[in-house]
Amino acid sequence: MLWIPFTLLAAFMQAWRNAFQKQLSLEVPVTGVTLARFLWASPLAALYLLALYSWQPVSGGQFQGWFWGYIVGAALAQILATSLMVQLFQRRNYAIGAGLAKSEAILAAALGVLFFSAPLSWLGWLGVLLGAAAIWLLSGARLRALSWPTLLLGLGSGLSFALTSLWVREASLVLGLPFPHGAAWVLLLVICLQSVLLIGWLLLRDPAVLLALWQRPRLTLLISVCSCLGSIGWFTAMSLESVALVKTLGQVEVLFMLLISAFFFKEKLARSDHLGLALIVLAAVCVMWA
Structure with a gap:
């Protein structure tokens, strides 16, 4: 059951990372x-991996073949997912933007069954569906109130996050290292590749953006730290349990997001929030029993 505390850690840190990203996006x-x-997540991930090997040295690991394909796929999909979610923040309020991106749980469940040999029990599916309904209520989204670009951005972000999670889990399993070293290696390699790709792109196309980040060190560091801690939680939990169940339990992030939205951004919350929170609890109970 170690996947549960790691998932809760990830959800809490990701809620704060999203909040800081919303600020920076302005x-x-x-x-x-x-x-x-x-x-700044790369050096933090390297320190985490070194600490694990100091605590419990291990040897081996299949750093070849499909492993690198999963690493590259996860890195690119997460960059795309984050970019789409930031664009959502710029279109709608914080809770709606992040809520739409949380469509990843049900998309991960469907993709896992179809392509990754990761079936769910009926109780697991019930939890996923309850979680999806809860996210819809808590985000305050309504089909008639959303433009097609906003809806497509949200679903695109959710799909990209779902693929990221599925490829991260596959990379951890293919690597063949014991818990939690495999997840730590995947985390470090994915983050390093993402950093190199984005820095290289910005150096060639828009170096002024790098200067803008340099001029905002505190906010940039906060985002990186929250992201690294959240990724440690996600990657470790997904190496222990199926992506759909991890992501469904991880929807408690929306509870944290609503609290941040109300107290940090002073945004008003809808009456449907109480029902949505109740569904989140039911979904979490279902996936833990599953």
Whole structure:
């Protein structure tokens, strides 16, 4: 059951990372906000991996073949997902933007069954569906109130996050290292690749964005730290349990997001929030029993 506390840690840190990214998106272009997620996370991930090997040395690991394909796929999909979510923040309020991106749980469940040999029990599916309904209520979204670009951005972000999670889990399993070393290696390699790609792109296309991040060190560091701690939680939990169940339990992040939205951004919350929170609890109970 170790996947449960790791998932709760990830949800809590990701809620704060999203909040800080929303702040930064008011002053820095989308690519810069996306890079802020990875910029200082690489050395933190390296320190985490070194600490694990100091605590419990291990040997081996299949660093070949499909492993690198999963690493590249996860890195690119997460960059795309983050960019789309930042664009959502710029279109709608914080809770709605992040809420739409949380469509990843049900998308991960469907993709896992179809392509990754990861079936769910009926109780697991019930939890996923309850979680999806809860996210819809808590985000305050209504089909008639959303433009097609906003809806497509949200679903695109959710799909990209779902693919990221599925490829991260596959990379951890293919690597063949014991818990939690495999997840730590995947985390470090994915973050390093993302940092190199984004820094290289910005150096060639828009170096002013790098200067903008340099001029906002506190906010950039906060985003990277929250992102790294959240990723440690996600990657470790997904190496222990199926992505759909981890992501469904991780929807408690929306509870944290609503609290941040109300007290940090002073945004008003809808009456449907109480029902949505109740569904989140039911979904969490279902996936833990499953």
